Amino acid sequence: MSGLRSRAATGPNLIHGRWVEGGPLSQQAGDGMSGKRDYYEVLGLDRDADEKALKNAFRRLARKYHPDRSDEPDAEDRFKEIQEAYAVLSDPSKRSQYDRFGHDGPGGGFGGGFNVDLSDLFGGSDIFSAFFGGGGSGQRSRRGSDILYRHTVSCEDVMNGADEEVELELPISCGPCSGTGAEGGVLDTCAECSGRGVLSRMVQMGPFQTRQDRTCSRCDGRGKIPKSTCKDCKGRGRKEHATTLRFSIPPGAEDGTRLRLRGKGEPGRDGQASGDLLVELEVSPHSYFERSRSDLIMSLPLGYADLALGTTVTLDHLDGSPLDIRVPKGSTAGDTIDIPRRGFPRLRGGGRGDVVVLLKLHMPSKFPRQIRAALEELRGDMAPNDLEERIRDEAEARRRGG
Numbered sequence: 001m002s003g004l005r006s007r008a009a010t011g012p013n014l015i016h017g018r019w020v021e022g023g024p025l026s027q028q029a030g031d032g033m034s035g036k037r038d039y040y041e042v043l044g045l046d047r048d049a050d051e052k053a054l055k056n057a058f059r060r061l062a063r064k065y066h067p068d069r070s071d072e073p074d075a076e077d078r079f080k081e082i083q084e085a086y087a088v089l090s091d092p093s094k095r096s097q098y099d100r101f102g103h104d105g106p107g108g109g110f111g112g113g114f115n116v117d118l119s120d121l122f123g124g125s126d127i128f129s130a131f132f133g134g135g136g137s138g139q140r141s142r143r144g145s146d147i148l149y150r151h152t153v154s155c156e157d158v159m160n161g162a163d164e165e166v167e168l169e170l171p172i173s174c175g176p177c178s179g180t181g182a183e184g185g186v187l188d189t190c191a192e193c194s195g196r197g198v199l200s201r202m203v204q205m206g207p208f209q210t211r212q213d214r215t216c217s218r219c220d221g222r223g224k225i226p227k228s229t230c231k232d233c234k235g236r237g238r239k240e241h242a243t244t245l246r247f248s249i250p251p252g253a254e255d256g257t258r259l260r261l262r263g264k265g266e267p268g269r270d271g272q273a274s275g276d277l278l279v280e281l282e283v284s285p286h287s288y289f290e291r292s293r294s295d296l297i298m299s300l301p302l303g304y305a306d307l308a309l310g311t312t313v314t315l316d317h318l319d320g321s322p323l324d325i326r327v328p329k330g331s332t333a334g335d336t337i338d339i340p341r342r343g344f345p346r347l348r349g350g351g352r353g354d355v356v357v358l359l360k361l362h363m364p365s366k367f368p369r370q371i372r373a374a375l376e377e378l379r380g381d382m383a384p385n386d387l388e389e390r391i392r393d394e395a396e397a398r399r400r401g402g
Helices: 039-043 051-065 075-089 092-104 125-132 155-160 304-309 369-382 387-399
Strands: 002-008 014-016 147-153 162-173 187-189 198-205 208-215 224-226 238-249 258-261 277-283 290-292 295-302 311-316 322-327 336-339 355-361
Touching: 039 051, 039 075, 051 075, 075 092, 147 162, 238 258, 238 277, 295 311, 295 322, 304 355, 322 336, 322 355
Parallel strands: 002 162, 147 277, 295 355
Antiparallel strands: 014 147, 162 238, 187 224, 198 208, 258 277, 290 295, 311 322, 336 355
């Protein structure tokens, strides 16, 4: 590793907001015209699964993907999908309709607003709280959003690895209000939703009645509102702060490689867990090397004499040691020379790639008089005697793909 370096980074490299990889689940392969996955597939069940198997599958998946507990980037979408599947399959009437008609259902589908009473499934609110930190109400603790930071590194950093130190303006939880946005941290129960964080209504969908929930806009789903706004953060619950971060560039890193710094993202609301900082690496182009995975490719222009008689060219290499390129005599333009194990380290282990050198003929635009005279004398000796046969051989090689 090279020595620790310090950089200041601000501006467009820093992107606030939740980072989601892979896109929403609703766009994945699904069932029929609906675009949704089969409900049995969502829960990992056969179509003849009984009520006990349904509950066990839902409990297992709900623990895994509940947004308050899961670190999966698509946890919220997966959890909604699991809830929807269980809400339909646990209702005998809806399950029968689904088995016959699929997602389209009679009269255009099963509607939205699928809501499962998790506290009943987990044996009461105390057990539910032990798993998820809350009862069955609409309130949901909110982990802070992840932050994406793009960091530029050199090819030398990628070859040798490097320890980096950067200073960023990052949000931190407001100390005086403990991240609540309320003066002194004092919160009142939201009168609009009575502290539930959601507003509910029952909607008739054909022969079914379902409950639709929407987040309370007054408290933004918190169930509580500040009695008075914190003067330090103006109600935001967080402030920008100059933060020094240290991380290591792994040897062999590629464009787009991401490093995760846990807990360095946006602070969670009301003292909940902070999100993560994702450092996305951008590798700067090199002056003469091009990259192909772990291999390094370069062109080497040489004069006719060097190609004909052979030569050795020595260059400074990315790893700090000389790179000797030995050109054998009788080489021609278009030949390649492989130098084993002098490329980039393989990111996931397994040694290093190669350096691949493509030979090219450098032809000067003007010749000194003496050189021109010498070439005229050599013209006949250097030209092929069997030119037409050579042309035919080249054409045949092209047809064979050689």
